[in-house]
Amino acid sequence: MRRTVEPAEVWTGPSGAPERLVWRARRYRVSDTPTPLVGPADWWHPFDGHDVAPGRAPLAITGWRFQASADDGETHVFDVGHDGRHWQVFRVFD
Template structure:
C-alpha cells in the first residue's frame, strides 16, 4: 500500500508504545515489539543552522512501526505518528 496519512485511534501503554489501534473501522492488536521512529527534536529546529560544536541534533520519538493483527487474522505493518493532538497512519505494509 502506498504512503498515506489518515487518522487512526491508537492506545498506548505506560511506556508510550502502541498496544491497540482502530484503523478503517477495524480493531487491531499490536503483536510484536514496536520500533520507535526518530527524528530531530522539534525544540532544536531554531538552532539547526548553528554549528557550535560536534555531534548532531538531539533526537526524539516521532512515531512507531509495529505489526498488528485483527481478530479475524488480518495482519499489517503500520507506521504511525502523532501530531500533538491526533494519531495518523503514515504508511501500511502488507
C-alpha cells in the first residue's frame, strides 16, 4: 500500500460510483464493484462534542475504494475522495 494524496480525474455513473479514472496520465477502467468509504457527515461537525446515545454520528460517503485496470493490464486498488472541487487519490494498493 502506498499512501499518497495526488490529483486524479474520476468519471462516475448515475449512482455516483466511479467508472473510470485518470491517474498519473494513465487511463483506468473500474473492474469491480466500488465500495463506498464512509465517515461522519459534514453537517454533523458542530455536534461532535455532544452525546449521541443511543447511536452514533450520521454517516455519509466520503470516498470510494475500487479496483481499476489500464488497457495493458496494469491493475491497482484505489482509495479516492472528492474535496468538493477535485478528486484525489489517497491510497494505492498494488
